Amino acid sequence: ASRALLRETWRDYSRAKKLPSAFVNELERECSLAQQVWATARKTNDFQFFLPNLERMVALKRREAEYLGYTDSPYNALLDTYEPGSTVAQLRPLFQTLRTELVRLLDLIRQSPVQPQISIMTQSYDTTKQMEFCRLVLKDMGYDFQRGRLDLSAHPFTTSFHPTDVRVTTRVFERDLPSCLFSSIHEGGHGLYEQGLPAAQYGTPLGEAISLGIHESQSRLWENSVGRSRPFWHYYYPKLQNLFPDQLSSVREEDFYLAINRVSPSFIRVEADELTYNLHIMLRFEIELDVIEGRLAVEDLPEAWNAKMKDYLGIVPTSDADGVLQDVHWSFGAFGYFPTYTLGNLYAAMFYRQARTELPDLEANIAGGQLLPLKNWVNERVHRWGRQYTSAELIQRVTGTALTPAPFLEQLTEKFSNLYQLPTSPSLT
Ligand code: ZN
DSSP: OHHHHHHHHHHHHHHHHHSOHHHHHHHHHHHHHHHHHHHHHHHTTOHHHHHHHHHHHHHHHHHHHHHHOOSSOHHHHHHHHHSTTOOHHHHHHHHHHHHHHHHHHHHHHHHOSOOOOGGGTTSOOOHHHHHHHHHHHHHHHTOOTTSEEEEEOSSOOEEEEETTEEEEEEOOBTTBHHHHHHHHHHHHHHHHHHHHSOGGGTTSGGGSOSOHHHHHHHHHIIIIIITTSHHHHHHHHHHHHHHSHHHHTTSOHHHHHHHHTOOOOOSOGGGOOTTHHHHHHHHHHHHHHHHHTTSSOGGGHHHHHHHHHHHHHSOOOSSSTTTTTSOSGGGGTOTTOTHHHHHHHHHHHHHHHHHHHHOTTHHHHHHTTOOHHHHHHHHHHTGGGTTSSOHHHHHHHHHSSOOOSHHHHHHHHHHHHHHTTOOOOTTOO
16 A cells, blocks of 8 residues: 555656646636636637637646656646546547447437437426435435535535545436436435545545546446436336326336436537437547647637537537537646546446446345445445556456446447347447
């Protein structure tokens, strides 16, 4: 443990030391300014208004990469901030495979005669009861309300002051049932990670999460592998029906299950489904890479954005507010951040598959409302180690293989082939 502590402390220290303080000040000033400008630009759908700030930000990030040092691509230096050890050389082929398969799966789904009834989800659902249900699920997941809270906020997030003081937030809309439900489960997964970190190592790197990708894997594991699964709803759907008899008593479990697993291309990343979400990420990764490596001018971003939307999702936003301006990330300099979302999905599927292998009753337990075996498994295999292992070491240690998109693609293919009655496609394995 002490060697890992030294490595991680050195990493934090040397990264911080490489950036001159004048540069850090300049970057911080531009970040706070750019965020305000971005908010106005998005509201008024005016990319030109944000352009000068974004150009300065890209120049600053390229300088940051030079200070930090890198091999092959300046983007690697930025990526390393959020996902230590990750490189363009690793992500490019990985995302390529993923994109080809996802686009293909999406095409099949779009041609399917089976389509969910979205109206199930947009009936009126009392928001207090929604929150009651979310608290129940979080409690069953093992989220400790003695050491944590669930509150409301405009954008759901998780924050931790100490493993004994973890706060997750969600949002709730009367006519959007999945929103509160899946935000709560998602943040609950982040919360479990924070509560599961070793308190004895608090204040040292060994008491911290490994990377954003691993953090996201913990939220996606619960949100998607568990929360959008059949066994989960086998147990929870009758409970939800009891809570909302007027809305759901005549809706079959099968139809509800299909509705929460709806796949449909949309403009906004944060509202995207489990499948198309990753296409939103790849678009951003490719664009960021081109901009940071100097192949794409910042002023040409809207055009590049829309072209990729058409290619990958088959739709083009009618405004930049719903396109290139939708995310806050670039305005605070978070280039290299987006890939961690998709890495989280890939890690999550790898962990879930391993948990199924090691816990043969896992899905039977989930179908019986027993979520603690999985919670204990991630506590033991992932959370308790803090930053003792790098993400590459951890995934190898837990699953016996290096990062691969295969389990994720298999999980999606299996689920959506059944749900949407897709023709079996032998290359989707
Ligand atoms: Zn998250």
